[in-house]
Amino acid sequence: MLVTVAMRVAIVTAVVYLLLPRGPLCPHCGIEMVALRNRFFDRLLPLLQRRWCLECGWMVWCGAYAARRITPAT
Numbered sequence: 001m002l003v004t005v006a007m008r009v010a011i012v013t014a015v016v017y018l019l020l021p022r023g024p025l026c027p028h029c030g031i032e033m034v035a036l037r038n039r040f041f042d043r044l045l046p047l048l049q050r051r052w053c054l055e056c057g058w059m060v061w062c063g064a065y066a067a068r069r070i071t072p073a074t
Helices: 002-019 039-044
Strands: 034-036 048-052 059-063
Antiparallel strands (some): 034 048
16 A cells, blocks of 8 residues: 555656656746745755746746856857
8 A cells, every 4th residue: 555655646746747847938928037045955855956937926846957158159
């Protein structure tokens, strides 16, 4: 019985993670959202980020997004 419960929790966790928005853009207005940093949550849940849209005020937990570094042309 414990195995069944653990499997259900794992499946629900995976589905919820896959449904989280990815990337830096707000799904409502398309403006880039600002990452809200918290030392505790960054260590506890490294695959998730809290993001806030400056335009519409929408706040969401989303999948971690690694920003691309732009290197200047020489």
